[in-house]
Amino acid sequence: MENPSKADPRTVAWVDDTVALIDQKALPQVQRSIRCRTVERVADAIADLEVRGAPAIGVAAAMGVALAAHTSTASELPVLLAELHAAADMLRATRPTAVNLAWAVDQVLSAAVAADGVDGVRSATLERAQTLADDDVDRCHAIGANGGPLLSHASNVITHCNAGALATVEYGTALGVIRAAHDRHPDLHVWVDETRPVLQGARLTSYELTRDGVANTLIADGAAASVIARGDVDAAVVGADRIAANGDVANKIGTYALALACHYHEIPFYVAAPLSTVDLDTPDGRSIPIEERSPDEITRVGDTHLTLPGQSVHNPAFDVTPAGLVTAVITEAGVLRAPYRTSLAQAFA
Ligand code: MRU
Numbered sequence: 001m002e003n004p005s006k007a008d009p010r011t012v013a014w015v016d017d018t019v020a021l022i023d024q025k026a027l028p029q030v031q032r033s034i035r036c037r038t039v040e041r042v043a044d045a046i047a048d049l050e051v052r053g054a055p056a057i058g059v060a061a062a063m064g065v066a067l068a069a070h071t072s073t074a075s076e077l078p079v080l081l082a083e084l085h086a087a088a089d090m091l092r093a094t095r096p097t098a099v100n101l102a103w104a105v106d107q108v109l110s111a112a113v114a115a116d117g118v119d120g121v122r123s124a125t126l127e128r129a130q131t132l133a134d135d136d137v138d139r140c141h142a143i144g145a146n147g148g149p150l151l152s153h154a155s156n157v158i159t160h161c162n163a164g165a166l167a168t169v170e171y172g173t174a175l176g177v178i179r180a181a182h183d184r185h186p187d188l189h190v191w192v193d194e195t196r197p198v199l200q201g202a203r204l205t206s207y208e209l210t211r212d213g214v215a216n217t218l219i220a221d222g223a224a225a226s227v228i229a230r231g232d233v234d235a236a237v238v239g240a241d242r243i244a245a246n247g248d249v250a251n252k253i254g255t256y257a258l259a260l261a262c263h264y265h266e267i268p269f270y271v272a273a274p275l276s277t278v279d280l281d282t283p284d285g286r287s288i289p290i291e292e293r294s295p296d297e298i299t300r301v302g303d304t305h306l307t308l309p310g311q312s313v314h315n316p317a318f319d320v321t322p323a324g325l326v327t328a329v330i331t332e333a334g335v336l337r338a339p340y341r342t343s344l345a346q347a348f349a
């Protein structure tokens with residue numbers, strides 16, 4: 001079977017004046033691509049999780065702004081720029097937690113503002129979005145190279161959600177580290193948390209790992225602590241949606257519980273993320289906005305209703321792991337350790 005991290009099309013790409021996305025809601029049963037022809041369609045794809053994962057939604061949103069510039073009929077520069085700011089606002093509102101999205105949109109907007117004339121804006125926005133996509137690939141490979149050696153003595157690692165090729169442009173952050181470690185010792189085995197309620201682990205991470213030839217075993221999220229307790233996990237590696245200036249980490253709901261179990265059992269808990277996920281303007285985890293998603297994600301499985309109508313539901317998509325539970329943050333700039341306020345700031349410097 002082909003390896004999705006190396007042979008598949010990029011998770012997000014600009015193809016024939018459209019934004020092409022791998023349809024992550026259809027995987028792993030159906031492999032197909034979505035062609036977005038309008039920025040509204042890109043925003044819907046992000047909100048509906050057809051494309052998901054912090055770096056991937058950042059690049060998708062960046063290309064969405066470029067698409068807005070390409071599809072606009074504006075012939076006056078101020079009109080075009082006003083349209084792009086409106087498109088940017090719409091994209092930013094789709095998902096609030098992953099800072100990569102707002103960061104990438106702002107990058108493309110600044111390219112637009114600095115460009116000359118409407119044609120200049122059209123080419124500058126696309127060029128910047130393409131650069132962000134290429135950079136993301138480079139960042140992920142650097143994260144893998146920096147983090148792989150941390151797992152050199154690990155036989156079993158655990159991961160939560162999907163921070164793989166599908167959550168980035170290609171290769172992945174947490175799965176980039178795991179891929180790099182697996183290249184060095186191919187007997188590495190991965191415990192994959194299923195990741196309730198949207199099941200990114202069951203549907204996407206096990207798919208990527210299996211197709212890459214990495215041994216993996218799927219477990220219910222609630223099984224993770226007991227698998228760790230019986231000594232079958234040497235390290236945890238997860239991705240991040242936003243890392244605050246003090247090192248607190250927002251990631252998929254359930255990450256905090258995994259970090260607590262690792263801490264109790266003295267297992268290293270690594271967070272792998274590009275610096276585009278670090279938000280020095282957010283002082284700590286309490287300031288990170290946590291996306292609340294539809295109750296349907298919990299009360300239904302497919303078309304089957306699990307609860308009585310009107311069931312009260314709380315469905316936060318992310319939680320915050322305090323910096324004190326994080327052994328290291330693996331970035332493209334190196335492996336950062338506590339105190340994170342200092343090491344994260346230095347990484348930017
Ligand atoms: O809701 P999702 O699927 O977008 O959540 C994704 C995660 O939480 C990932 O772990 C995170 O974005 C890092 S992806 C490299």
